[in-house]
Amino acid sequence: MNSQWKLVPVEPTETMVINGFESVPDECFTDEEVWEQYQEMSGCQQAAFRAKLCWAAMLGSAPAAPKADAKSVCDHEWTDDGEFLLVCTKCGTQENHDPKWRGMESAPKDGTLLRLLVSFDEHSTEDADEAPTIGANNFDNDGEDAWRFAGWCWTHDHFTQGVGTPVGWLPMIEVSPSTAEFDRVTAERDALQLRLNAADQRIDELERDKARLDALESNCWDVRYDSSPNGDAGDSSISIEIVGHWMDKPNERVIGEDYSENLRAAIDQAMKAPAYPPARPEYPEIDEALEAASIQ
Known part of the structure; x- marks a missing residue:
């Protein structure tokens, strides 16, 4: 068989499946030049490109085809002598299953x-x-x-x-787990579990980001940035505010804010805001601490 052909299993292995679905182009992991080319493709071209990547990845991780057994294998049909001897009625092979009991x-x-x-x-x-x-x-x-x-x-x-x-x-019969096949399957299972855990974590993060974007869109919130200098440090800090709009005054209310340039944290705070919040988020514990300090 020449290099243009390859024997592969009828049912793909777990490794083949994993490599197949991980071959899909991704902005974070795909080479920048390839990603730009992919983005410029039409929908049909992108589908064909993904199919080729998946096919190549699965072929590349397919196990080697088993070597053909030169000897013909008999599909044994056994009969026994009433005790321990088994005899194949097709080829005459005999197997002695005497357990050799100890005294x-x-x-x-x-x-x-x-x-x-x-x-x-x-x-x-x-x-x-x-x-x-x-x-x-x-x-x-x-x-x-x-x-x-x-x-x-x-x-x-x-x-x-x-x-x-x-x-x-x-x-009692003991089956030793320290075989090469067992170690291989265990390593493959552990690697698969790690990839699945990473994929699950990524899906959770994407779902949380989608919920944030949905909240911004459905509530017509504004995202406002403000920059303030850090004294003589020659630098500035960025604050982020999530602003909602109401018919009653105050018409604009800051319902989420963050001073560490974390937009997600600001949106998360806005998503937890009450239906009719104050003009700015209130922090009772901070106000109480400041009041106690001023009394002293």
Whole structure:
């Protein structure tokens, strides 16, 4: 296959999807020259440009195609010998599933949960007198040398305490998470979560800015800036006022203000203003502090 073609999965991976939707041009992240060219395009041209970017990003992050197995794989159809041997009726492959039970003399008695092979007197877990189950012996902790294990009540179909004698044991099956595949999937999941968190935060910020713009537009508020010099520092400070308009006097009222050049903070204050505010925002706690200082 030449360089003009590439094998990709039928269903895109999470990485392909993420890279695809993150390829959309953005004023903050796209190269300035490319952004200017994009802005000059018509609507149809922009749609085609986004599709090409998405396609290239997804192709670039597609996993390598698996290598074809030279050997034909048999779709096994198994039959068993009634115990542990499985035989494929198609290709003749045999698999021995003998669990190789260990002798009970080596079984731990510290309360550890074990796989047990029990010769059941009552409540066997299978339709046989000897069947596997799970249980434990807590002799090391309580001095009582007794095996307690799960059984099955065939009359009412529920688990119950089994009655019988354990004749073999094995440790519980443990699946080690420290595999390369697990680490890869975990890293991919963590990276995806970080991107999703960043995207959620950005969406929240944009929604808050939209609410501010909607408030300015729907209420016909004015945004006024004022500059005042900072003494001999050779600099000036910028104050921002959000001004609303009323039929009653005062017809113009400052309903939001900020003296640190933060327009968002001023709009947020205006959005919390009462229906009929005073001419300027009131700060009772500051007025009280100033009054207390003057009395002293």
